[in-house]
Amino acid sequence: MVFSGLSQRLQGIIGKLRGRGRLSETDVKDALKEIKLALLEADVNYKVVKEFIANLQQRCMGSEILNSLTPGQQVIKIVRDELTSLLGTSASSLNFAKGKSVFMLAGLQGSGKTTTTVKLARMLKAKGKKPVVISLDTYRPAAVDQLEIAAVNAQIDSYRPGGFKPIELAKNALAWTEKSEHDCLLFDTAGRMHLDEALMEELLQIKALIQPVEIILVLDAMTGQDAVNIAQGFAERGLADSVILTKLDSDTR
Ligand SMILES: Nc1nc2c(ncn2[C@@H]2O[C@H](COP(=O)(O)OP(=O)(O)OP(=O)(O)O)[C@@H](O)[C@H]2O)c(=O)[nH]1
Ligand SMILES: [Mg+2]
Structure with a gap:
């Protein structure tokens, strides 16, 4: 399957956060570090990875996330949102001419x-x-x-x-x-x-x-x-x- 190696690895990393009652800043930082490594090893461009992780860090470190009752779920949602926007949200199709x-x-x-x-x-x-x-x-x-x-x-x-x-x-x-x-x-x-x-x-x-x-x-x-x-x-x-x-x-x- 396309990107299956990467997606399995990402699932493993963020899966560890699922169901956790409380997350410390260190938990989130560690997870982000692992995500960064996974992307780099999957040959994703360094600049893209850097920006992606910076966005995640900004969105995940807020006190409303860390102090929420389901911080793990929220972090997972943020990672998913950011990945989706990184890969693009619209499908592109072929252009057609009026004639042939x-x-x-x-x-x-x-x-x-x-x-x-x-x-x-x-x-x-x-x-x-x-x-x-x-x-x-x-x-x-x-x-x-x-x-x-x-x-x-x-x-x-x-x-x-x-x-x-x-x-x-x-x-x-x-x-x-x-x-x-x-x-x-x-x-x-x-x-x-x-x-x-x-x-x-x-x-x-x-x-x-x-x-x-x-x-x-x-x-x-x-x-x-x-x-x-x-x-x-x-x-x-x-x-x-x-x-x-x-x-x-x-x-x-
Ligand atoms: N696994 C896999 N093999 C592919 C895919 N697309 C092409 N191939 C294989 O890659 C080789 C080259 O494919 P071609 O379609 O002949 O490539 P080309 O660009 O027309 O090659 P030239 O005309 O020689 O420049 C062939 O053995 C194809 O079967 C693909 O999506 N997946
Ligand atoms: Mg050819």
Whole structure:
């Protein structure tokens, strides 16, 4: 389960406070220290942890909490509230265009773009949309086949445009989709580093041509905190409107 290691540990820490009749400042401080360690060991950014713990400390140390009849319960509620606000309270969904909605998936090699392209298409299809997936990856041999096979397995339409360069493929695909019934076009791109200027320029050219309603940056959760630098690299070039984290299932931290 996602974050199961961390959530189990947090439950253990705050569970000790549950049902306690009285809590001293030291009890709360100790619990906060343990929470801080748990978050740091789960690779949460230090600045985020520091601010989070400071907020908790401020809210938990008040005399109305410590002197209440159920201080443990109140501390647990505060931790839960703060965690919820840290993780965000609103769900984000995809943007759609008035006409055909074009999505472009980008990211580092092996981050999960091709897999995610098909997953997204499946989600869109389940919502009643008519998606088609198209690979613009001319770099890795078999990349186009990989997307096609995954699409067939998921019963999703795919299209294989002619051409040699990604931009040619994109042009040919657009010409075809103009006449097709599909209303969501999902373009899978080749993996690239945000530091590779030539490949980033290529992505900008593809963007200018296909005019995506959303560029989805696919990040591997295992990248840890470097994911922030990667996201910044793509975002500052206008090449990331949203982010999908993959492989959350492969690391229980
Ligand atoms: N456990 C797990 N594996 C994943 C997930 N997403 C992708 N993978 C695996 O990660 C590997 C790379 O996935 P791809 O979808 O091919 O990644 P990509 O970004 O398209 O790779 P390139 O096109 O080579 O840059 C494959 O073995 C996938 O099965 C995920 O959410 N969880
Ligand atoms: Mg791929």
